[in-house]
Amino acid sequence: RLAAGEGEILTVAVARAHRRQGLGWQLIDAVLRELHAQRAEALFLEVDETNTPAIALYRRLGFRQVGQRPNYYRSTEHGPTGALVMRRDLR
Template sequence: MKSLASFWSKTYVAIAAGPEAAQAMARLHEEDFIRPWTDGEFVQLLKQDTVFAFVACQEGKGVTSPAGFVLARLAAGEAEILTIAVARSVRRRGIGRLLMDAVMRKLHADRAESLFLEVDETNAPAIALYRRFGFRKVGERKAYYDAGDGSRNSAIVMRADFR
């Protein structure tokens, strides 16, 4: 698969990743989440047959220093984004779109019927990205995310259908 995102003369590609990328994924996850997942948790997930990941890396570089990643699961025709993160230093430059495109292409090839995800209600850029990929709101989980300041944000549940 050759999905590309380019900026500042750097070309990024989405590469399928396994447990070897767990430590780098955990580092990126820690930038974005109040309760980050450990590299051990990523390894355990990536060892499951139904779980897959893509990392966005500079072309020609390995999976150990990605600009972002997405972790997803596919079972019985339904898929879900488990988590996605993009390094703060490269946000708003197409990395999230690159990763979502890689997931969507894989799921189309695997004949998935739908893809679910949850997103913090305050994450407007992510919600806009998901809508561009055909996601629509199908539910809400009130006070689901810890906002880090004592308050809680709702999770918006979104779905894209492939058939």
């Protein structure tokens, strides 16, 4: 979603059998291009701090951590886990 110049990714997923083929990167890169075209300032997302694949992908795409929410995800197999808030500048 996009509001007041700030985009936010609510959900992104690639089917298990098709992971690690560049599709996640392409999906978010397409969002970044669209937001550039709309002159947005930044793109935000939240990610479970234990989600290593997603965090690696976001870092490669230029996201940096700007916040942390302890015990944000409550019904995970590891018990409650925190969320990282990440931001990618667009200007």
